[in-house]
Amino acid sequence: MHKKHYPQIKETVYRETLPNGLRVILVPKNEMAQTYGVFTTDYGSIDQSFVPIDSDERVTVPDGIAHFLEHKLFEKEDRDVFQDFTKNGASANAFTSFTKTAYLFSATSEVDKNTEILLDFVQTPYFSDQSVEKEKGIIAQEIQMYDDQADWRAFFGIIGTMYDVHPVKIDIAGTVDSIQLITKEDLYSCYHTFYHPSNMTLTLVGQFDPEQMIALIKANQAQKTFEKTPHINRFYPDEALGVAKSEDAIEMPVAVAKCMVGIKEEPKQDSQTFIKEELLADMLLDYFYSKSGEYYQELYDLDLIDGSLGFESERQKQFAFSVIGGNTSDPDKFAKTVKSQLESFKSYQLRKEDFERMKRKMMGGLLRDMNSTSEIANQVSQYQMLDIDFFELLPTLESLSLQDANQFLNNWIKDDNVAIFQVRIAEAS
């Protein structure tokens, strides 16, 4: 087991890759009552087209299947796995994103037992025709709940405006129609392809002894056999760098309209470039659009925002985009103003003192993230999949220069990479 101490943040991290390929990351934090464990597979909603492990032919599976599979792994022939955790005083959950599926528990006792339950339930699938049918009703309700949420519709609306063919534009849960097509066989095919230990990471943060814990995990894995480590062939369509449409809109029965502005970016493969750009994108969005930001202030003075203004940068190796938006009383004027603000990025010169302040602000933010076992575990495993060490973010951040920031900023906006999406107020029917 590889041990690494990070003196500035006073944490020690243990890492090991097991013979079956499973990556294990242990972060003991004995001052916390809670232990948080997350078992993550490098498989999400965008992984729809692939060659299954037991076949030579490429298949494309229905929209929403990764999320459907996440729901179904909790159900076994004789029981619901939630109960196994609750019997041991733990709470469990799971989530599916564009690029990964994560299963997690948090517990303040019986950490060993709960870790074994986590490993065992994810590694023993049980799908039946009957239980697949039953789940369709539950997930249809989940989809309809999101369909009523204007923020969610706005988020997927802007993605769908920016992207032409890439599956990132598809709602993670699929649609009420697409999930009807899912079969037990599809689930097994996805499961066997993407849930091989070599495609997965187990991260534990909290109260345990690392030596004992790794021994327990090794013993658990040694009891199981997996087919030979495969290389997974995944296919993503060729997506143009420019936006698919420059603007789009829907009407919803909302009281307040929304406007989103998206920047479509070129995804980066190299981990160093990737993390540098991610930190810079976060920093610069914050610089312009948080409450201390110059452009936030401009939108505020023009009466275009109400405190719900948000921004985020979603970056993976397969796609990258940034979004700014929120409630607005005038979606057209909001769009026009933000577009011209973005246009100014091309020649904007960030000053040294502002850059240093933003760096300090981000350092404080990283320390805040490190307060919680769940935040650490989720971030560590997410960055692990991108070959990035979460605990090295602080030094990476410190190493960024003003020149890096201005160079990124000046090249961020192209002539064809900005899109607008609006949720307009539907007239009452």
Added chain:
Amino acid sequence: MIELNEEQIDKKGYKLHIVNSKKFKTVHITAKFRCLLKRETVTKRALLPFVLQQGTKRYTTSNAFRRALDDLYGAVLSMDGTKKGEQHILTARMTIANQNYLSDQHNILTDGLNLFKEALFAPNVINNRFDPKVVEREKQTLKQKIAAIVDDKMHYANMRMIDEMCKEEPYHLHVHGYPDDLERITAEELYSYYQSVISEDPLDLYVLGDFESIDIKKLIGNLFDRDLSKHLDLDISSETPVVNEVKDIIEEQELQQGKLHFGYRTHTKYADKDYPALQVFNAIFGGFPSSKLFINVREKNSLAYYAASRFESHKGLLFVFSGIAPTDYDRAKAIILEQMEAMREGQFTEAQIDEAKRLIINQYKETLDDPFGMTEVLYNQQLADSSRSVSEFIDAVESVNHQAIVQMANKIELDTTYFLTAKGGQSNA
């Protein structure tokens, strides 16, 4: 065994709570002002946090004020109003990096405390009033926020149910205020209300963090001392009305998923002897994914994505929430009512009781791993005038038996059912 490590000090005009904890890499400062919920003041109190965050005497614009926070390694400041029973709590929070993790020698905690004090006690005031322009602009912000509640269906349904259920009690008052009252508030009136808040409302100040190498008492000194104009003893005893007849309310909107909410009266509050029985009752009934509601509404009948219950500790209420298809109203309602009947008849096992207790204890310990969670636990104790150590809390939960839970179930009365459904009603799938 974990303990709360709280030291209470009676300072001039307020109560200081120092919580020394090694869990966090940040320091957390929380100020809580309380008063009784009243229609005459509720909207002013709702507006106050918006105006106070727009600047101080020293930093007269929101922009300058936010930059000063950013300079302190991104100190985060927020203010809001919430309801605890029939009191309206005005909360200000600051999170700031702990010096121990920074190479910077400058004492940022001193600056942070000063800035926090300024935000509360030294606002931007000219000629005995807030800046009328700021007040008018923030009235717009709040007005839009109130208008947007209807777009968040779960929140809206819960608010509407309480409107109906507690019509005759102050508890129904909206902590975000009322648009009609908002229109009439002037910059002078708001300032005069503000002065009564800072010179009359009981104040509790919590400072939480790792103070091993920081003399926190000295840093606080007399920084927050107040000359109270009068000493208020809030009468928070409230009568809970007897339920004569259950109210059933159905409302229609343009939406896809219906929201079915139930309101019960528990006649049980935080300091009551049988409060632990209410906690165990709720854990079996609807508090967790292993509870009766989740299992029966979601897992067995696939009617909902979520179905849960939550109780309110200072007023004595219990709420059930679920999101269902508009056509499933009768079925879902019947199933929820059956679960309550089963609780009253004692249809749960010793194993379920044990499991429920473990989950409550786990959840409680997890709350104490979160800085604001810990502050809320301590403030709840303060409000109920009932201090329980962690071990006393655990012992009280452990000692609840089958009979006590059945008694609690029979003490709980259904008051109101509320269904927010699609236009065209239950026939429109």
